Structures are given as C-alpha cells and as structure tokens.
Amino acid sequence: MSDIWGALLKLGDQLAAHVLLSAAAIALGIAVALPLAVWASRSPAVSRAALGFASLVQTIPALALLALFFPILLSLRAVFGEGLPTLGFLPALLALSLYALLPILRNAITAQANLDPGVIEAADGVGMTFWQRLRLVEAPLSAPYIMAGIRTAAVWTIGAATLATTIGQKSLGDPIFAGLQTQNWVLVLAGCIASAGLALIADGLLGTIEKGLKTRRRALTFGGLAAVALGVGAALFAQFGGSEERRIVIGAKGFSEQYILARLIGQHLEESGYAVDYRDGLGSAVAHRAVTTGAIDVLVDYTGTIWTNQMGREDNPPRNAMLEEIAAWETDTSGTHVLGRLGFENAYGLAMRGERAAALGIESIADLADAAGGMTVGGDPEFFERPEWIAVRDTYGVRFAERRNFSPTFMYNALQSGEADVIGAYTSDGRIAADGLTILEDPQGAFPNYDAIVLLSPETGSNAAIRAAIAPLIGAIDVEAMREANLSVDREEDKLTFEEAARRLADRIGL
C-alpha cells in the first residue's frame, strides 16, 4: 500500500496535465455541441446529421482516434504551416473533444425536443425574440439535462485522456503505460486510482451543479462551478505557474530499454543543469516524427528501424555505411542531428525457448521453414507490420500457422507459457539470458543492423552545449550493461524503477 501511496504522490505533474487536457477537451466539446444543438432543434436534418456523426465518432476506438489526428494534422500543415503541432496537446485535445461531443449533443437535443410546446408557444406569444427565447426559456429549462450530458462526457473524457500518453501528451496514462510495460502493477494501479479518483470528483462536482440547476438552488450551482474553476485553476498554476525555463523533452518508445535510456539521458542533463521532461510510450513512427519536428528534443532510435521503416530501404549494407547514410538522410530531410551510437545493438531476432529449439533441432531461421506450419509466432503490436518481418518471412519462406500480438513484456510470458512458439525478441533484452532463450541465427542477413543511436531535433542538435552534455554517453553502453539494466526492471521480483535502473546503469558505465 505504501508503494502505491508513494507512486500516487509522484503523479502531481501528470495529474495537472490530465486535468487541463480533460477540461479543455470538455470545454471545446461544449462550445461545439451547444450551438449545434440549437441549430439541430430548428432543423431535423441537422439533428440527424449531427447525431449520426457524433455516434460514428464513438464507434472509433479512442486509441485509434487519437492516433488518427497525427496524419490529419500533418496534412493540415499544408494550410497552417510547419508550426502546427502534430503530437502532444493539440491532437489529444481534438480527439477527446470529438469524443465528448456525443453525450453533450444528445442530451441537449433531447432536452430541446422535450420542452413543453405550450411553454415555447407562450414564449413566442409574449413577444420574445429568438435569442430571448433561447436565453430566458430554452436554456434554463434544458440546463439540467445538458449538465447530465456534460457529466457523462467528463467521465468518458477523463478515462480516455489516459490514452493521450501514446501520442506524446503527458497524462495519468504515463504511469499506466510505463507500468504495463514492465508489469509494475504498483505504477498501473497508481495511474488507475488517480484517473478514476479524478473522474469521481469531476462527476460529483458536475452532479452538484446539475442538482443546483434542477432544483434552482443557486448556491449549489455556483458552489459546484467555483470548485471546478478552482481545480482547473490549480492545475493551470501547477503547469504554468512555475519558472519559465525551457525544458529539454526526452522521448521514449513503449518498452523498458527506452524508458531507462530516457532517464539516463535526463539525469545526465539534469546534472549538467538542464531541466528535463519526458514523453513516454510513443509508437515507433510517432517517436521518429516527433524528434524530426521538434515535438521532442532527444530520442534513442535504432539504425535498422530508421533504415527500413522511415527510409524504406530493402538492402542491408555494413553498419558503418548504414549509419553514415542515415545521418546524411536525416540532415537532408529534416535537419535532425544524429549524435552517434550508444554502443550496443538491440536487434530484432526470432527467439525460442532453448530446450524446445534444441529438441526440435532448430538453430537458424532457415530451420524453421519446415516446422513453422504447426507453430504460433508472437510479436509486439507493430512487429508484423514492419518491413523487417516481411523481409525475414520472404527470405526464408517461413509460414507460421498463427501469429499473435503481445505487448513486449507479455510476449516473453507467452513464450514461457507456450502460447507462442517463436517470438520477435529484442537482442538487448535481459530476459533472453534470464529465461534461457535461443536467438535463431539469421544466415541470410534478413534483419538489418540495429545500433542504438541518439537523435537530436533540428533545433536542439544545433545547440553545442546540449550536444556536449550528452556526448559522454556516446559509445559508453555495451550490450551486457544494457541487458542487466533491462532485466532489473523487467524481472518478476525485486523490480527497480526506471530512475533507479538508469542510475545503476550510469554507475556501471562510470558516468
């Protein structure tokens, strides 16, 4: 329990960001839904179209809706210029607002439709103008129902806002995604408790306002409004009230190694006097795009990933040639700076349980071609979409009976429990040795090289002081050190936090 309490106390920053994101999304949802509802009450066609659209939006999973705004905003840059953010607050705000639309809109339209026609006729009959009727009669009579819709929207939005973590917006999803990654249930629980608690509080306060409107008790209405304003104000102060110093934002994709390396770089920069911030749990493509556009300042990426996914290359040159070409390509396309290799490689490799591989006599991927027909292959959620997988599959002609997606952590459990026979593992993962896994050889070289490299955004890369501050990490981390650090957060017992693991790694490599 004290662990959870401790984890909760560290969530102040995420809580404030979560409150602001949710409040802004609900406010935008209200600002769009209410005029639309007024229009809809005058036109059945508009009513049908608006409700149809809002319902359609609801059928899109929140995670997908959030992700969809990345390409949408990217294409809108043609109109609004390169300054338009494609990650973080803006896409999260837009997606969540769309999500909040339906309950508010539906309640507002229903409330309007259910107004006593006699009262509306009387409003016209006593000589009210359109706006007087809206302000003096329709709005006050609909208010309790609209408030009920806002309440529903608030609970949904606060829950869905945890997913904003995946598109680089700080939220209470940060500890949930970080915890899921490493099966650190204390972190997951802390995130869930905080967001559920926030939703309950918001529901209670908005319920108070609703009750005040329904029973026409102004003290309740204004008391509730004041409490909401106070909460949002406190969050605003917490986020923006402090120093105006520029923070260096370090990105991390959604697996343990990335979290640890982000902290390692962050701690090192803090020692050099910089303020830092983290954007965790980013998808591969999102993370790369984020560093090239300056949404984040620093990212650890892997040569093979950039080579095959971002550059779309299918050949497999030696590692030095590959790195040189990548550095040139990044400079040409976006001005992103490749600082250098960290020293280890984290390749994709197909892994099996050692004794199983030995029993079946499988040593290389080529040996799989015959056995694969009766096997299940597991991979992280993006693995089977990546060109590397397609290259491996086609090079060796392996056809598995079934393939399943797992989050990286659960993938190893699946291998142990027999739910997968082969997995797309990471070679720097500490669990390969700890679990006694065999990495199958790749004699044809279908997987490219995956040296871990440090990328700096165009602006940060031109800052010599920051470059110098990170430089000591270049070439400093060998694969053994990385495996040990990864295992220290991934193992079942005696888990370290990412911060602790990063500190131990720093000690080990003598920083």
Add this chain to the structure above:
Amino acid sequence: MTAEVQAALEFRAVGKRYGAVEAVRDVSLTIAPRQFVALVGASGSGKSTLLKTINRLAEADSGDVVYEGDPVGSLPLPPLRRRVGYVFQSIGLFPHMTVGENIAIGPRLAGEKLSPARIAELLELVELDAGMATRMPDALSGGQRQRVGVARALAGDPHLLLMDEPFGALDPVTRDALGGRVRKLHDELGLTTIMVTHDMAEALLLADRVLVMDAGAILADETPQGLLEGRGGAVAQELVAVPRAQADRLAELAR
C-alpha cells in the same frame, strides 16, 4: 353607422392553409373597440388559427389583418406581440420563473421593470393574493395558474386581449368564476377581447358578439340575443340547441 370610429381589428380576406387543409378561407370582418367577441366552432373549424393570425403565431397566407390601423404583417413581431395580451389554452407559465416573474415578463422584454406594487395590483385584478408573487407555478392549482396567465396577458396594458380556449382545462366552478372575472376586467379596463371557445353556453353568457366558424369560414355573426331568437343559420342553431336543451331539462327537473 355614420362617422365610423376606427376599428380595433379588421380582417381583410384572410386565408391560411396547412398543406392541403384550408384552415381559414377568405375571412373578412371588422371588430369595434371594446367589443367582447366569442369565436365558436367545433375542433378543426379554424377558430384558433384565425385568432393566431392576429399576433402572427400563425402567419396568414393571403389577405391582411389590420390592428388599430396597421397591417400586422408590417409590424416587427416582438413589439406586436407585446401590444397584444394573449391567454393560452395550455396556460404556458414558465416553470422556472416565479409567479411575479411570469407576470412581469412582457414589460421585461421591452426593457421595463414592473414594480412589486404593479404585480400585486395585477394579481388583485385576477383575485389572487399579492403574496403569490414569490410562488413557483407548480405550487398553484390549475385555476390559479390560468389567473396568473390572465394577469400576465394584462401586464403590458394591452388594448386587445386574445384568449385561446382559456378555460378549457378548468373545472366548471373555477371556469364560471374566472369567466365572470374576465368579463368584468374587459369592461373595467376598456379592452377589446376575442375569445375562442367550443362552448356555446360560455360564448352566449360572456360575449357581446358571437362568430360561428365551420371549415375555415364564418357562418354566423350574431349577438347572443339574435342567436337565442333563432337567427344565424342551421350550424349556429345546432350549437345553440345544446345548452338550450340542457337548460330546459334542468328547469324541468327543478320543477
């Protein structure tokens, strides 16, 4: 009829249709100031629609309604409606406003604040206690609510009072009392009143002039006396026959 005074209200060939239904067809008539006119007819005869063409809750498709010299179509809507008192069949009090706020709504829309004394006076006109002003409409009985409805219609000092089946939802005792009260107010305040009703007895007892409508047209335009003497045609006499027969039977029973 020499040196004719200006008519309070004039219908000039007014017509109104809802799709294929001709609700009002080519109605022309003149109503003098201070007349109490009852507009009688069965459901669907067009009497409510004709009433609503006056303050344009229903817009006439053809013809003109002229109110104190101005064609109503030429007047901006809100001021026109504030100049005409209107009592609704559904009463239509605003449930989120107190009785006092309901009464004061017309002047408030015109940017005028009604004094508590004036509200008390209006409540007194409809025989309600001044203390009612702070009550909410749902704390009132049906009869009390319609009294407030009448007070609201009178708050702007209108010359013209329109009533659309005002007592339809009330019990007979309340109905009789309120009808009598409205007639008295009509006389005291010098109003021109048009009341739509399907109850011929009510029309005969309250009005100076009874118009009988059927299928959108005015079939009879008589005084109560004239109708009781058998004038106005077959449809009108059919309507008069009902209360007359009831009265006869009651008289017989009492004997």
